Amino acid sequence: MATTTTAQEIPELTGVPLLGSLLDLKNDSLGTFLKARRDHGDVVRITAGPRGARATVHCVFSAEGAQRVLATDAANFRKDNAFYQEIRESFGNGLLTSQDTDYLRQRRLVQPLFTRRSVDGYASAVATEVTRLTDGWRAEGHDSVDVVHEMTGLALRAVARILFGTDVEAAVGIVERCFPVLGAYVSRRGYSPRKVPRSWPTPGNRRATTAHEELYAVCDRIIAERRAAGTGGAGEDLLSRLVEASSDEDGGFDATELREQVLVFLLAGHETTATSLGFALHLLARHPEEQRRAHEEIDTVLGGRAPGADDLDALPYLTRVLKETMRLFPAAPAIGRRAVEATEIGGYAIPAGADVIVSPWVTHRHPGYWEDPERFDPERFTPEREAERPRYAWFPFGGGPRACIGQHFSMLESVIALAMILREYELEAIDTQVPLASAITLQALGPARCRLKPRTGAQDGRGAGGEVREGV
Incomplete structure (x- = not known):
């Protein structure tokens, strides 16, 4: 990993004399990263403040560079930067932020709960929440909805139901209220060159402290109830399984560790999936031919019934739609690391201690890997075309030893929800463009409204009393 004497000096994005690129990053970080690659290439230095x-x-914008940072040389690029520290202080030291022996122990304890077989068992919980959502649309007479907003609520309820089981209602309202406050707080502090101590009684600190305490309190209460119930007494929700997770080598999770894992699953498990689902619906609403193909696949495979986990492999076009959505709208548009030792990437010297960013947002639009990169084209993800591209030309779930443990769950939830919604509705976009920003995850700054047009025969898959017949 040592830097060679032939390494070039990294080109720098030109900013203004006093503040560098601070205002550009603050106003449009995603556009600034795209400009940096377009003007200076695959390795660019940006200064701000x-x-x-x-x-x-x-x-680092190339697929090969992303692979170096996230996988090949992952040990040299750690989660030691200011942004991850802010996440730790607000949400705890769970799988998203922990490192070294803490991370390895947590991963070993949690991994059995995220095998494909284990995750497939949550398909019915996802279907229950999708049915609740679409029933509400019909009952309230909605002829249009903001799909990103609606999918955020759906994804939160789904992950909360899977985590908490019958306690879902106790948690959802508090998470809906507190997560946006803490997310904005973390983002603001993580990108600020100077920040006041969290202990100072500023309005922002007080709002964050209140949200932090409220969120921790509800998690601690539910966890205490699960632990008091004892082994086998709490049901099949994910929290019950986390309470029981243990091994001779790693022991089990204490109450604080349980809370930290719960908060990470709530954070990563709903915002990322909501982004994929919301923008998949919006893209299909803007592209009638692709939406028609999705409807045809759903009608052919499901015949009016609700999908189950066993249907995922039989819905390849829906899967391609979601992959293309994650290319254009990656939930984590920029991923930060800090270099331990000096190294070289793409012929450029990366110094020891450097903050390094790889960006799915930019790499997913790199003309070296993607023809007409802004065009929505699910056929990019046929097996043949996927095999032609470098492995890290597409990495919405990160990669290497820190790749997202919930990849299969996200795809399961997204395919089921997309199939159930499209089974019942055709969509037509009202808002054709949605302003975006990068925070902890990709954020929609404006509405993504779509008209809902009930499909003829959409109720055929619903039994008496409105229940959904599960797919087999």
């Missing part, structure tokens, strides 16, 4: 508080990030 006034002198004395100036931060420098080294952006």
